[in-house]
Amino acid sequence: MRDDVFAPPLDRGEFPILQRLVGRDGARPLVYLDSAATALVPERVIGAVERFLRTSCANIHRGAHLLAEEATDAYEGAREHLASFFGVDDPARVLLVQNATDACNLAAFGWGARVLGPGDVVAVAEDNHHANIVCWQMLAERHGVEVAWIPIDADGRLDLEAWRLLAERAPGLVALSAQSNVLGFAQPDLRIVMEEAKRAGALVMLDGAQAAGHGDVADFDRMPVDFYVASAHKMMGLGGAGTLVCSDGALERMAPVRGGGGMIERVDREGYVVARRPNAFEAGTPAIAATVAWSAALAMMEEAGLEAIRAHAGALAADAARRLAELPGVRLLGDAALPRESLVSFVVDGVHPHDAGRLLDDEGVMARAGHHCAQPLHRAIGVPSSVRASFAGYSTASDVDALVAAVARMTEGAARCA
Structure with a gap:
């Protein structure tokens, strides 16, 4: 059979x-x-959602009562699980967001809008999902950054010669896909492009949303990558939960994009002081149950x-x-x-x-x-x-x-x- x-x-x-x-x-x-x-x-992920909602449903990081502490522990436990899953030694570099698209936008406007400006180049591979294209085009509209394309040929392979000409312009960031969601393969020269990008002084953004769902997991801290994104719903989890994994250097140069509850240390009439990372980038009440359930999905993948x-x-x-x-x-x-x-x-x-x-x-x-x-x-x-x-x-x-x-x-x- x-x-x-x-x-x-x-x-x-x-x-x-x-x-x-x-x-x-x-x-x-x-x-x-x-x-x-x-x-x-x-069923295991559905069960994890139900257990959380039936036993520990509360907001995180804000309450001193039992349910709030249980919810916070479960949520932060999921962050730690994600850090282990993606090969990150510090869970504070695992930012919890809505989805991979949200993660791309956080990188573009939390880092790019602060660091890049007129005259700077963002190199975007043509095999990217729109999520890793449009945020950089929006950055170009708002901050004068130039988007330059790394083309693909008729078979979908990156044009290395065109990339190397572009690398001579010292791009500030190179946006790549870990696996095409159309062609089905990882670019055979992907590692080469990432290493050459780093030598050219660029940060590297890698969209892992498609790859992570079938076990092709980035060993982030061993890769020439500064931003890596993934979505729970492509990994047997629920919609509404995603992650932006950051290198230490990239995260140090980021600024919060959203303001509100949870991301501040102090607010007064004169202004505000942001909380320590990762909380500074996670304003408002997140998808707590979906994030907790993501950990159950990761466990199933690891066991299989x-x-x-x-x-x-x-x-x-x-x-x-x-x-x-x-x-x-x-x-x-x-x-x-x-x-x-x-x-x-x-x-x-x-x-x-x-x-x-x-x-x-x-x-x-x-x-x-x-x-x-x-x-x-x-x-x-x-x-x-x-x-x-x-x-x-x-x-x-x-x-x-x-x-x-x-x-x-x-x-x-x-x-x-x-």
Whole structure:
């Protein structure tokens, strides 16, 4: 059995939503291939939310009563868990935010707006998600910073020659993606670009939202990186929780972006004094239950084995890529020689990606269709949008079978209509 060969490292029984029957007739097994957008939430994480709300629901850092102390301990315990998970020796450098997009904006306006100005360059890789593009474009609008592109070729690989010409301009920051959410691979020259960026005097921003969800975890303190971002909802957690991990040097030069409760030491008529890090960057009441539950998701990943999750998602993506490429009229996006880490994106001749998404949904296959918040990337490789199938530690070989069978029927129908 193929499902025995591709046995998922995560217990599918933890994900009751997978028992739903869906499709055009309401009788097809649910095949979830949209984990790159949002991972399914397991029972253990749901249980962690319920336990917190039932037993320790209170605000953090502000109360002296039992529930407030329990809530604070659970919240700060999640921060410490994240620090360990991402290889950070000081939990105070793990800032807790709403999501990866919020984290990118905090880096841009907490650090960039304070440090960069007219004449400074931010180098942005063309394979980035919009989250690691638009915040720098907004910084350019407001503070006169120049955004310069590190282009990709038609196969989605970074243009090293163009990057090195750009590095000669001594950019202040280089914004990169740990793994493309469209192409499915990590840039083979990513480490080289990061090291060259540091030698050029730049800070490095690495978007890890896509990579962290399937076990490809940054050993942050050993990497040439100053900012790293991730979202709980791509790691079997809840929406509303994310992190910006900072190097010591980067954090020292940051200023708070939001003001209010929780981020101040003192306020009077003359002004205010900010609290010590990380509290200075975390104004207001956060998503406490979601952050606490994130720790439960991390524990599940660690117990299953981060490398096992990564290898499993990669094997399924490779199997899907190979079989889809054999279908007439199907074009895979990205360099075929590079291994897909967890997903595969493609287009079908004669079928608009949005129509393809609906046809897959009729078969019970939940995939993503559109530009995946990566319009510059799609333009660079010559397609406006695509279909994306993404895999996780709970995905199976049967999921790949269902995807390939549905796409095969789609190509047959398109050929008949041609």
